[in-house]
Amino acid sequence: MGNLHTIDLFDIGLEKGKHIKHLPLFYQIFGQPAHKAPVVLVNHALTGNSQVIGENGWWNDLIGDGKTIDTSQYCIIAFNIPGNGFDGDPTNLIQNYKDFTAKDIAAIFWKGLQSLGITELFAAIGGSLGGGIAWEMAFLKPQSIRHCIPVATHWKATDWLIANVLVQDAILNNSKNPIHDARLHAMLLYRSPQSLKQKFNTEKEKDRELYQIESWLAHHGNKLQNRFQLPAYKLMNHLLKTIGETSSQDSWETFSRETKSEIHLVGINSDYFFTPDENAETYHKWKNTGLKISYHEIDSIHGHDAFLIEFEQLGRFLKPIFS
Incomplete structure (x- = not known):
């Protein structure tokens, strides 16, 4: 089982x-x-x-x-x-x-x-x-x-969903780092401004120039890039529209x-x-x-x-x- x-x-x-x-x-x-x-x-x-x-x-x-x-x-x-x-x-x-x-x-x-x-x-x-x-x-x-x-x-x-699928598809087909970069955009569709404000409150990483939201997005981009393959992401994104x-x-x-x-x-x-x-x-x-x-x-x-x-x-x- x-x-x-x-x-x-x-x-x-x-x-x-x-x-x-x-x-x-x-x-x-x-x-x-x-x-x-x-x-x-x-x-x-x-x-x-x-x-x-x-x-x-x-x-x-x-x-x-x-x-x-x-x-x-x-x-x-x-x-x-x-x-x-x-x-x-x-x-x-x-x-x-x-x-x-x-x-x-x-x-x-x-x-x-x-x-x-x-x-x-x-x-x-x-x-x-x-x-x-x-x-x-x-x-x-x-x-x-x-x-x-x-x-x-x-x-x-x-129309809103179809438009965002197009943006994702453009990133996946044109970016030098397609899965990572597409995921950055996608995460902003999956969460809300209020959610991100509660989580990060515009704070920066300790001893770093990056904001916490930037590190978080980069983490999710890297994470998906390590476990997902480009043809799979293209297909799943396309199916939405x-x-x-x-x-x-x-x-x-x-x-x-x-x-x-x-x-x-x-x-x-x-x-x-x-x-x-x-x-x-x-x-x-x-x-x-x-x-x-x-x-x-x-x-x-x-x-x-x-x-x-x-x-x-x-x-x-x-x-x-x-x-």
Whole structure:
């Protein structure tokens, strides 16, 4: 349990017309066996991976024995977005990153689940990019997810998000130090001015000319550069702008008529990346249509990254679903 496994997928058709003959899909399983307990799919964010719990687990405070998503009660499955490099094999990195969309990844995840003999999910949950992929999975199979839980994301990329993806892509393709420099910019999207003020208060490093905020950003740039590969970062960044790319008002109306899913939106009041008004607008637009939809908002100064920080609030919102 928790070891990295592989599913070999073949003959994958992509939204933009390209065809993949062979695609390895890497995943981990935590908690109960897949056919002995309800299945919860956890989708990782841009720089995340399938290691949701355990050593280096990025959602240890939320998922585990006796925690909000209880591994003694549920089977937890987490796929790696193909090309994210978590398997450590450079031959599996995707070079033609613009061939893929978030909808392609959602379809690939469904194929992976079907290979495991799983046709229905108790829940699909993810933050940021992972939440966008959860939305795409729900649109693809509106009767196969009981609880869809998109956290700090939206069902369709906005102009603001698309613009920032372009800036990131330009840095990644033109900088002499691409991962490091792109991460500097990205961290300013993931946090808020208030969060940085609380953390650093415009103070300098001891015996140095650098401000603490400068050292902190450089640290995150170096850290990501040491564990992430350029083709992987290009792909993950690109996928953000494709969330909901083929979805429309008609898609929503069809989905709302056909789905059996309960939609649990979770926004963050200080999120500058996926702004909370997007989720609030979605909720108010669809709450009286018969769609089972709810909206919760994390109160935090920490911006987009609050979904990785404010575990107590997030756990409180999720507890009624998983209890």
